[in-house]
Amino acid sequence: MEIRFEKVNFQYSGLTDTTHALKGVDLKIEGTGEFIAVVGHTGSGKSTLVQLMNGLLVPNSGVVNVFGFRLPAKRNQKINELRQEVGLVFQFPEYQLFEETVLKDIMFGPKNFKKTKVNAEERALEAAKLVGLDDNILKSSPFRISGGQMRRAAIAGILAMDPKVLVLDEPTRGLDPQGRREMMDLFKEIHEKTNKTIILITHDMDLVSEYAKRVIVLSDGLITFDGTKEELFEKEDFKDYHLSEPQTIKILKYLEEEIGLKFKEKYTYDSLLEYIVEGEHE
Numbered sequence: 001m002e003i004r005f006e007k008v009n010f011q012y013s014g015l016t017d018t019t020h021a022l023k024g025v026d027l028k029i030e031g032t033g034e035f036i037a038v039v040g041h042t043g044s045g046k047s048t049l050v051q052l053m054n055g056l057l058v059p060n061s062g063v064v065n066v067f068g069f070r071l072p073a074k075r076n077q078k079i080n081e082l083r084q085e086v087g088l089v090f091q092f093p094e095y096q097l098f099e100e101t102v103l104k105d106i107m108f109g110p111k112n113f114k115k116t117k118v119n120a121e122e123r124a125l126e127a128a129k130l131v132g133l134d135d136n137i138l139k140s141s142p143f144r145i146s147g148g149q150m151r152r153a154a155i156a157g158i159l160a161m162d163p164k165v166l167v168l169d170e171p172t173r174g175l176d177p178q179g180r181r182e183m184m185d186l187f188k189e190i191h192e193k194t195n196k197t198i199i200l201i202t203h204d205m206d207l208v209s210e211y212a213k214r215v216i217v218l219s220d221g222l223i224t225f226d227g228t229k230e231e232l233f234e235k236e237d238f239k240d241y242h243l244s245e246p247q248t249i250k251i252l253k254y255l256e257e258e259i260g261l262k263f264k265e266k267y268t269y270d271s272l273l274e275y276i277v278e279g280e281h282e
């Protein structure tokens, strides 16, 4: 089961000019096991792309197929069911909290939208555990917990729906480096524990090198690169994408070129740390 885009064009109505937010996009994303970063400059179409994946937007031409659900939708298709399969976490998800207690907030989705009856509380507790929220926090008002916990609660609310794919639109915006790392480690853990496909929109190339497996680069509504992060960072014409080079790569490249060191795993801090701590120094 997969998400497929075929020659997808999308244009926001009401725009005075005729530029398309997405132009002829072809794309295939597996429903499990992928960790994809979507990168590109502001206005390149990243948010538009992910909103087409869960029916918030519908293509002007071409077809989006999400796990057998077709957009534009056929008359008998229920868009709510699609929304459950693709969990979208927006920037500042904590603004979406509104219930009396954290637990009620996390339960809201499974309680109100699940087609088949599920035990909403059970689901919520499972999701809370997955994002690392303690039981005592679940009884608090979502407005009395820390910013980081609010963000986790909002993400748990989406996970409680058990979506196939988790889409994160700049989820680390406004976080300090430690908060950013904790948030990303959480997504990595969710990915490893559940094998759910994760699609991460980010400006931060350090996060791409550290966490992603596959990278999709958007430029003016076109996909200009789609492949593994290794392929992207090793491209001769990488500079032409106008993406910044991750810090780890700068350091590792320097060590390779200047000192002749060789690294097994080129892109992560762990690889660098391993060398510093355990490497054979001459």
Ligand SMILES: Nc1ncnc2c1ncn2[C@@H]1O[C@H](COP(=O)(O)OP(=O)(O)O)[C@@H](O)[C@H]1O
Binding pocket: 012, 015, 020, 021, 040, 041, 042, 043, 044, 045, 046, 047, 048, 049
């Ligand atoms: N709600 C909207 N109404 C009109 N134009 C929009 C709207 N949202 C985005 N756009 C335009 O569509 C293009 C792609 O935007 P977007 O998908 O938000 O890019 P990104 O997420 O990469 O910054 C941009 O030119 C942007 O100005």
Ligand SMILES: [Mg+2]
Binding pocket: 046, 047, 048
């Ligand atoms: Mg955006």
